[in-house]
Amino acid sequence: MAAAAFHQAIGTLQSRGCVSNSSGLNRENGNASFRLISKGFKLDIALLRRETYCSRKRSFGIIQALASQTTIFDPISSPSDGTKSDTKKKSNEAALILIRHGESMWNEKNLFTGCVDVPLTKKGVEEAIEAGKRISNIPVDMIYTSALIRAQMTAMLAMTEHRRKKVPIIVHNESEQARAWSQIFSEETKKQCIPVVTAWQLNERMYGELQGLNKQETADRYGKEQVHEWRRSYDIPPPNGESLEMCAERAVAYFKEYIEPQLLSGKNVMIAAHGNSLRSIIMYLDKLTSQEVISLELSTGIPMLYIFKEGRFIRRGSPVAPNEAGVYAYTKRLAQYRQKLDEMLQS
Numbered sequence: 001m002a003a004a005a006f007h008q009a010i011g012t013l014q015s016r017g018c019v020s021n022s023s024g025l026n027r028e029n030g031n032a033s034f035r036l037i038s039k040g041f042k043l044d045i046a047l048l049r050r051e052t053y054c055s056r057k058r059s060f061g062i063i064q065a066l067a068s069q070t071t072i073f074d075p076i077s078s079p080s081d082g083t084k085s086d087t088k089k090k091s092n093e094a095a096l097i098l099i100r101h102g103e104s105m106w107n108e109k110n111l112f113t114g115c116v117d118v119p120l121t122k123k124g125v126e127e128a129i130e131a132g133k134r135i136s137n138i139p140v141d142m143i144y145t146s147a148l149i150r151a152q153m154t155a156m157l158a159m160t161e162h163r164r165k166k167v168p169i170i171v172h173n174e175s176e177q178a179r180a181w182s183q184i185f186s187e188e189t190k191k192q193c194i195p196v197v198t199a200w201q202l203n204e205r206m207y208g209e210l211q212g213l214n215k216q217e218t219a220d221r222y223g224k225e226q227v228h229e230w231r232r233s234y235d236i237p238p239p240n241g242e243s244l245e246m247c248a249e250r251a252v253a254y255f256k257e258y259i260e261p262q263l264l265s266g267k268n269v270m271i272a273a274h275g276n277s278l279r280s281i282i283m284y285l286d287k288l289t290s291q292e293v294i295s296l297e298l299s300t301g302i303p304m305l306y307i308f309k310e311g312r313f314i315r316r317g318s319p320v321a322p323n324e325a326g327v328y329a330y331t332k333r334l335a336q337y338r339q340k341l342d343e344m345l346q347s
């Protein structure tokens, strides 16, 4: 019965072009195997795989939810049009967008990067712009990035595509002078700005003595299993570096202390960060176990949307394309926001 439901759900996903025809269920171990067509579904599928470790039945539910995600409607009452801040405060509902930076010059060379401050490649720039198109109709009131340029470039490039055309402005609070010298003296102009907060706590995990080493050569030298353990285990750090657990201690603590209160007050937040700092945040949002997080992989430049509602994070997947109806139908309020934007930009 469950297998029949699974196959029906897979069929739906295949007909929508989300997974390839070779996707299926391994009847012996209960694992679902997927060949992805749309990069945007990578996160969901990775999570799906881990769900199968816990409960096959539950995973079928997730597949079905994925297959029908364009029909899910939920109200979000904080469209950021700069005029609704009262409603926003009352609603306690907000959008949270997570983006892993676009391809960096060391991603391209397959080098461990960690906290080395490497810029995007041309492909990374394009990925960031593409990510921006995907979220161009989702309101953004606050942006958080790591202290690293690849995340900052991604956030800024993505915002060049945003239809609301607010200007992202980096907040300089590092000294009294920096604060004083970066003040804006027009309330009107302030309303048209989005504060961008940079925080080292959102940086990529420190990869220790692997930083600058080639990933393939390291695997050849130390063995594939050892390198996989360094890269994906929860609590085993690379030599003199941070484990995911250590990275989570600062990234999730920052998220809880600074970002969650913004969401609670109804602000829509975008975070541009890194594979591992975002994995640790997603682990917290989706309540993944240390086993489950092992199979969580994030693609570069793919935005992921969560709705924060009544103290809970509801994962809405990745907007597929800017002109796809489903993107704006994630919530009724997002759809209304988009409609307002259309009207505003037409007039």
Ligand SMILES: O=C(O)[C@H](O)COP(=O)(O)O
Pocket: 111, 112, 113, 114, 115, 204, 207, 231, 274, 275, 276
């Ligand atoms: O720091 C790095 O090398 C990458 O950004 C993330 O690498 P990983 O996929 O090996 O964790």
